[in-house]
Amino acid sequence: MKAGKHAIIELVKRSQRGDEQAMSELITMLKGLIYTIIFRMVKDPELSKDLTQDTFIRFFLKIQKIKYPEQTRAWICKMARNIVYDYYRKAKKHETVSFEEIPEPKGVSGLEKRHKKMIIQDALARLTERDQMLLTMAYYEGFSLSEVGDVMKIPAKNVKVYLHRARLRLRKELEGHKNELLSTR
């Protein structure tokens, strides 16, 4: 589910009053984004799910501290990143993922889509965590440049420049797969 900014603001205010229905809706709205950010960092579906849950638990325990609900998405994204960093500080190891574990897209052309997904995810995984997070947030619907800049600690006016560099690096990683990507459409 895509997260509308105004809907999130309303849900955060209700959640701060202890409305569990609002909390549940907020999770439903943001879980895809948070899971994707974490998955692209840890590359392990089960671990990503656990860390996504941890992110939301920590988020709701600290929700009273949110003074500007319009910054909620940026706040929770930073929280997700910090939770991953905390995890690595404790575990002190990176594990790789088997792309066999990526959920298979449904539909007639599921296999082709999965193949294309694998190629792009594989290239994405070779980028730095910073590039991965930047690309994930920037292409998530409704994220403003200032929100992305806030999380990535870069001025909003420079976000597109950083994004451009990250995209060029991604393209470099995808060299040699052009025909596959175009033919599997």
Next chain:
Amino acid sequence: MNSCPHAKNIIAYRLGLLNKGERQKFEAHLEQCSACQQEIRLESIIEQELATVSDPGQIEQYVLAAVRLRKCAAPRLSWLYIIRMGVYALAMITCALVFIPWLLEFPLANLFDIKINLNLPAQLYAFLEGFSSPFVILAIGLILIAASSIYSYIALRE
């Protein structure tokens, strides 16, 4: 990227980083260049994938239950913390008032000629002197600390 010299502008074009003149020039070129058209298609496939988010499944109920549980546990833990700090403070005060003065007078007092004068009220001094040995005081302090730590550990495990 393809060999077309305009190909380097494709991502900048997609991101809206080209100025008006550059954009118009690139768009005019794009109409004639099939290689760049293919690149644009490729970029849109990549963007589509970047915009796709995965679903972690049903996590709502688990998260809400965990939040409820932690909210209940939080006040207990804060009380536990206060109790524990109280016990530590008691142990430290005991050591400061009784054990350390004794230690300073014997044997360190002999070595460094240290004399201290706590000016304690006579009644308190008499009460403290009632303990037969400073080791008893030390033992009481250690027992309190150990008991507090065990209690904390059990409570945290719960």
